[in-house]
Amino acid sequence: MAEEIIGITVKKGENFADWYTEVIQKAELADYSAIAGCIVFRPYSYEIWEFIQDYINRDIKSRGHKNAYFPLFIPETFFKKESEHVEGFAPEVAWIEKKEEDLERYALRPTSEAIIMDSYSKWVQSHRDLPVLINQWCNVVRWETKVTKPFLRTREFLWQEGHTAHKDRKEAEDEVNVSLEMYRKLVEDNMAIPVIAGKKTESEKFAGADYTLTLEALMPDGKALQMCTSHYLGQNFAKAFGISFLDEAEKKQLAHTTSWGMSTRTIGAIIMAHGDDKGLVLPPKMAPVQVVIVPIVFEKTKDKVLKKATELKEKLSAYRVVLDDRDNYSPGWKYNNWEMKGVPIRIEFGPRDMENSQAILVRRDNGKKITVKLFELDKKVSELLDDVQNSLFKSAKKFLKDNTYEAKSFSEFKSAIEKKGLVYAGWCGSEKCEREIKDETAATIRCIPFKGGEGSGKCVKCSKKAKHMAYFARAY
Amino acid sequence: MAEEIIGITVKKGENFADWYTEVIQKAELADYSAIAGCIVFRPYSYEIWEFIQDYINRDIKSRGHKNAYFPLFIPETFFKKESEHVEGFAPEVAWIEKKEEDLERYALRPTSEAIIMDSYSKWVQSHRDLPVLINQWCNVVRWETKVTKPFLRTREFLWQEGHTAHKDRKEAEDEVNVSLEMYRKLVEDNMAIPVIAGKKTESEKFAGADYTLTLEALMPDGKALQMCTSHYLGQNFAKAFGISFLDEAEKKQLAHTTSWGMSTRTIGAIIMAHGDDKGLVLPPKMAPVQVVIVPIVFEKTKDKVLKKATELKEKLSAYRVVLDDRDNYSPGWKYNNWEMKGVPIRIEFGPRDMENSQAILVRRDNGKKITVKLFELDKKVSELLDDVQNSLFKSAKKFLKDNTYEAKSFSEFKSAIEKKGLVYAGWCGSEKCEREIKDETAATIRCIPFKGGEGSGKCVKCSKKAKHMAYFARAY
Numbered sequence: 012m013a014e015e016i017i018g019i020t021v022k023k024g025e026n027f028a029d030w031y032t033e034v035i036q037k038a039e040l041a042d043y044s045a046i047a048g049c050i051v052f053r054p055y056s057y058e059i060w061e062f063i064q065d066y067i068n069r070d071i072k073s074r075g076h077k078n079a080y081f082p083l084f085i086p087e088t089f090f091k092k093e094s095e096h097v098e099g100f101a102p103e104v105a106w107i108e109k110k111e112e113d114l115e116r117y118a119l120r121p122t123s124e125a126i127i128m129d130s131y132s133k134w135v136q137s138h139r140d141l142p143v144l145i146n147q148w149c150n151v152v153r154w155e156t157k158v159t160k161p162f163l164r165t166r167e168f169l170w171q172e173g174h175t176a177h178k179d180r181k182e183a184e185d186e187v188n189v190s191l192e193m194y195r196k197l198v199e200d201n202m203a204i205p206v207i208a209g210k211k212t213e214s215e216k217f218a219g220a221d222y223t224l225t226l227e228a229l230m231p232d233g234k235a236l237q238m239c240t241s242h243y244l245g246q247n248f249a250k251a252f253g254i255s256f257l258d259e260a261e262k263k264q265l266a267h268t269t270s271w272g273m274s275t276r277t278i279g280a281i282i283m284a285h286g287d288d289k290g291l292v293l294p295p296k297m298a299p300v301q302v303v304i305v306p307i308v309f310e311k312t313k314d315k316v317l318k319k320a321t322e323l324k325e326k327l328s329a330y331r332v333v334l335d336d337r338d339n340y341s342p343g344w345k346y347n348n349w350e351m352k353g354v355p356i357r358i359e360f361g362p363r364d365m366e367n368s369q370a371i372l373v374r375r376d377n378g379k380k381i382t383v384k385l386f387e388l389d390k391k392v393s394e395l396l397d398d399v400q401n402s403l404f405k406s407a408k409k410f411l412k413d414n415t416y417e418a419k420s421f422s423e424f425k426s427a428i429e430k431k432g433l434v435y436a437g438w439c440g441s442e443k444c445e446r447e448i449k450d451e452t453a454a455t456i457r458c459i460p461f462k463g464g465e466g467s468g469k470c471v472k473c474s475k476k477a478k479h480m481a482y483f484a485r486a487y
Numbered sequence: 488m489a490e491e492i493i494g495i496t497v498k499k500g501e502n503f504a505d506w507y508t509e510v511i512q513k514a515e516l517a518d519y520s521a522i523a524g525c526i527v528f529r530p531y532s533y534e535i536w537e538f539i540q541d542y543i544n545r546d547i548k549s550r551g552h553k554n555a556y557f558p559l560f561i562p563e564t565f566f567k568k569e570s571e572h573v574e575g576f577a578p579e580v581a582w583i584e585k586k587e588e589d590l591e592r593y594a595l596r597p598t599s600e601a602i603i604m605d606s607y608s609k610w611v612q613s614h615r616d617l618p619v620l621i622n623q624w625c626n627v628v629r630w631e632t633k634v635t636k637p638f639l640r641t642r643e644f645l646w647q648e649g650h651t652a653h654k655d656r657k658e659a660e661d662e663v664n665v666s667l668e669m670y671r672k673l674v675e676d677n678m679a680i681p682v683i684a685g686k687k688t689e690s691e692k693f694a695g696a697d698y699t700l701t702l703e704a705l706m707p708d709g710k711a712l713q714m715c716t717s718h719y720l721g722q723n724f725a726k727a728f729g730i731s732f733l734d735e736a737e738k739k740q741l742a743h744t745t746s747w748g749m750s751t752r753t754i755g756a757i758i759m760a761h762g763d764d765k766g767l768v769l770p771p772k773m774a775p776v777q778v779v780i781v782p783i784v785f786e787k788t789k790d791k792v793l794k795k796a797t798e799l800k801e802k803l804s805a806y807r808v809v810l811d812d813r814d815n816y817s818p819g820w821k822y823n824n825w826e827m828k829g830v831p832i833r834i835e836f837g838p839r840d841m842e843n844s845q846a847i848l849v850r851r852d853n854g855k856k857i858t859v860k861l862f863e864l865d866k867k868v869s870e871l872l873d874d875v876q877n878s879l880f881k882s883a884k885k886f887l888k889d890n891t892y893e894a895k896s897f898s899e900f901k902s903a904i905e906k907k908g909l910v911y912a913g914w915c916g917s918e919k920c921e922r923e924i925k926d927e928t929a930a931t932i933r934c935i936p937f938k939g940g941e942g943s944g945k946c947v948k949c950s951k952k953a954k955h956m957a958y959f960a961r962a963y
Binding site for chain 2: 042044045046047049050051052053054057058060061077078079080081082083084086089105106107108110112113114117119126129130133134139145149150152154156167169339
């Protein structure tokens, strides 16, 4: 028996950073690579990414979007066309070594507006060519100079980037909102992570956008994590790249464009939000394995128990089920192993269960055991998966509520940030106060929320009239 | 009415290269990009790629493979570990500009053996860790110095690369064979392109492989196109990267590895193999749009006809159907447009058809029209799609047969190559003859076929005893 100890050795509440690193490696989600700042997405995390891909593909295709693929390379001259854009991304751009025959330097895309807008300028001539609704799944490269962290901040990551062009502002803004709502459903209803939806400030918005919408989640260490963004780019890129069209009155107009993206960093959020001291806890909808059956075998009854366990697996074919029939590990070892991997439900099934036509179901989230008659196994598994999904969301919502503080003064603000919370406070709207708060507390404005973002009372920094209520936090 | 002429202006038989370029752009499959040698995969070709992805994902997942993702970057030192490998790829590798903090130079992956084998060396310790069955979907970069051509040869392309590690030679070779058979079914049964399956010669095999299997197709210009490859890598990479394990007897062994890939170049093959003077002809199984309904509208009956046409579309929901109800184009313009885009079946539906409860079905492949009663529309569409699929394969098979020549002498060989054919001839097995044939005729050995590859008669070059019968051709 290969009974080495494989559990997580660090407590989540004691050393969150080490806990995260250990879970990621021991649950076989990711591995460090030979390139500093780049990780290997192992199958167990890539499968979560595939669920995200499926969800987004279904949603955008039902809205008339198509996938396409644009070059990894962005010519230096293109990159410079939108001045705010290049300024925002320049520090972390990686370039390829120029070969003799190349006319200019090529960057590896940190985002694809520049190369995609060039194509749109060729494809769009008439109002009949609009809207252009295209999405791209790809890798992007940002040569981070800050400390990297698996999933959350890596030099290469995977994402989707939707890029659309529209005839007017209203249609473009609808697209920005509908895409954000798509993400909200994915994050809250599937990843079981509650978010605050809102608008970024001028200094936090996407480089080149008119404005940026965001979903912000609070992680257990009190840092906020941006789960996605959806940008209204106005006519900025259309102007820089010449995306113009003749409208119905044959008048030349500039298009209004949007972009919106979600990346593999959300996998990091799932790990952090739900995990515990035993390792990963996956929300059923995002779990590569939803149910694991661990047979309890003894010499005499082995064949019969395994045969019946195989039948149970087949009965549960509507779910993602693994029958762990490895014979070199004990049931106890397997329990620990699958707990570490965050599988929502474990089914224990031994000779006595077989005799009694029953099985033991154990929930990963709270460890509760129930005995279930086999004839109702399918129904109970379905109920339990729903219940785990809902419970995780409920707990995460409670965590968000319990760690959100309203600050009326800057001293209250500072103590709330020190308590590792999300702070809801008045802001006068000046970049000066925003910057001073950041300098003094390392907290930034995560967003001005759609709900409750109207100014009331005073700015928490300068005490002038608050223009907005905003959420502040330190962030990933 | 926007009635500009949009058809293909070059005949396929007269100027194949220009025909190809025109079809690709006018059918909106791809577009040239600002980076020489890189194309934009527009939605219409990317959707074909998604069918390929779905097919391969379904197949490999049913065989227990999982997808994963490894870094785009390969450290220079890794790349050099397998000496044949680096030699084969070095000329076309693109490097990123080294930043101060980087320890070494990084290449953009031209293929991922080097970076993936490094991970496997960490993951594989015991025979219980084997087999490792992992696939990756990604972009790869080969900075071609030859002339590039959309889909067929571009500096960046998309592909899947399966990488597996096994306990012994037999299991690894089975994997190589099964993967090749997966590709054969995809290419012949779905892309409707007949292929010759066989083995590459030593000089044509993958750099670092023990041997390479291939599927070779013949394009209308007489050039062969390699549709995929499947490599048995022996223990070469395992040795270079240290992928060893303890076997059941606790003895240390080196793993046997394989890799196999298919890329977006196959989209080019579909275009070339089936297209005609009117443009693209898509095999139904690979067609983003399988059926287009073109309503014939007149002022009086417009609403009724469109309403009924919408019903027909819904009735055909098992297929990928477009109802072209644009009001700024005439039916004739639409016919040409959808013919150019290669849609297998067109349904014409006007007021008289409505009265007679019928529709006109027109096949793209041979232009034949049939009148079908609406109650049997679904059944007829299904039959016709099958028939188009089969007919295209049959035609392509006939083309392959008609353009394959057996050469007994070198003069016969040369005249067959000049006739733009595939040549089946004896080969003594020496690299010298292989090289001389290439130098004199530009033809290479595409493969030694599984069927009929046993040597008989004489080498077509040196007249010594033939060790093999091989297929020769000029190639893409």
